[in-house]
Amino acid sequence: MHVKVEDLSKDLSGEKILQNINLHVDTNEFVGIVGPNGSGKSTMLKSIYRHLKPDFGIVEVNGENIYNWTAKKTAKHMAVVSQESSVPFDFSVKEMVLMGRSPHKRFLDRDNIEDEKIAEKALSEVGMLSFSRRSFASLSGGEKQRVIIARALTQEADVLVLDEPTNHLDIQHQLQILDLVKRLKQTVIGALHDLNLAAAYCDKIYVLNHGEIYASGTPQDVLTTELMRKIFGVETVVMEHPITKKLAITYLSEGMHS
Numbered sequence: 001m002h003v004k005v006e007d008l009s010k011d012l013s014g015e016k017i018l019q020n021i022n023l024h025v026d027t028n029e030f031v032g033i034v035g036p037n038g039s040g041k042s043t044m045l046k047s048i049y050r051h052l053k054p055d056f057g058i059v060e061v062n063g064e065n066i067y068n069w070t071a072k073k074t075a076k077h078m079a080v081v082s083q084e085s086s087v088p089f090d091f092s093v094k095e096m097v098l099m100g101r102s103p104h105k106r107f108l109d110r111d112n113i114e115d116e117k118i119a120e121k122a123l124s125e126v127g128m129l130s131f132s133r134r135s136f137a138s139l140s141g142g143e144k145q146r147v148i149i150a151r152a153l154t155q156e157a158d159v160l161v162l163d164e165p166t167n168h169l170d171i172q173h174q175l176q177i178l179d180l181v182k183r184l185k186q187t188v189i190g191a192l193h194d195l196n197l198a199a200a201y202c203d204k205i206y207v208l209n210h211g212e213i214y215a216s217g218t219p220q221d222v223l224t225t226e227l228m229r230k231i232f233g234v235e236t237v238v239m240e241h242p243i244t245k246k247l248a249i250t251y252l253s254e255g256m257h258s
């Protein structure tokens with residue numbers, strides 16, 4: 001499934017937060033959204049996952065305006081890992097992940113063996129199967145994040161929207177989750193702060209600045225020394241890593257100059 005955002009604008013509290021956003025994610029493409037704090041990444045993703053209606057512009061999935069979809073249809077096709085995944089009650093880890101199956105069920109349908117298998121596979125993929133019976137509330141921040149990701153996988157949606165998915169995760173689990181997402185070969189749109197991870201995993205990157213798309217293209221096209229100086233205000237050395245062949249960005253803070 002492909003995603004198209006056309007001419008999207010959004011004001012909040014009288015401020016222009018997003019202006020004329022145009023974005024295209026091809027089927028099975030992993031698109032990264034990067035940009036400084038407050039540049040509008042989460043607001044844009046919320047507009048894409050129908051959480052915040054744009055004032056202007058459209059969001060289409062496979063050519064259909066998702067604001068014409070029901071919540072259930074949206075959940076069947078789009079799974080979201082956001083920074084606001086709070087839980088009102090104390091569910092077990094397994095119960096949390098099984099919630100991902102609800103878009104596929106009718107009201108009052110119970111979970112069946114197939115649902116259990118899908119949930120267990122997802123928990124195993126994020127390395128959390130042994131935590132199945134634990135209370136979700138008792139988990140650490142990173143463990144919770146991995147369970148939320150397992151819930152999104154359990155949804156078996158065609159499009160995955162990730163708002164800082166590796167927030168809270170140690171380096172091993174950051175790589176584990178991004179490897180997993182890449183392996184799934186789904187259509188993915190994700191906001192990432194770590195530019196080296198964005199360069200390593202994304203097919204295409206959009207750079208947001210003050211609510212506008214400043215640049216887009218392959219990591220090589222976009223993540224240049226000039227762009228990082230202008231948009232992020234940091235000096236960098238950017239080169240192709242001899243082993244990974246991906247971009248490797250080294251940050252040069254003032255204290256590092258010899």
Ligand SMILES: Nc1ncnc2c1ncn2[C@@H]1O[C@H](COP(=O)(O)OP(=O)(O)OP(=O)(O)O)[C@@H](O)[C@H]1O
Nearest residue numbers: 012013015017035036037038039040041042043044
């Ligand atoms: N309800 C609101 N009313 C007014 N301004 C808002 C509201 N919600 C968000 N904003 C502002 O919109 C801007 C964009 O916020 P957003 O959370 O989309 O940025 P972001 O790029 O995801 O930032 P970060 O990297 O810090 O997570 C920020 O300046 C924020 O303060």
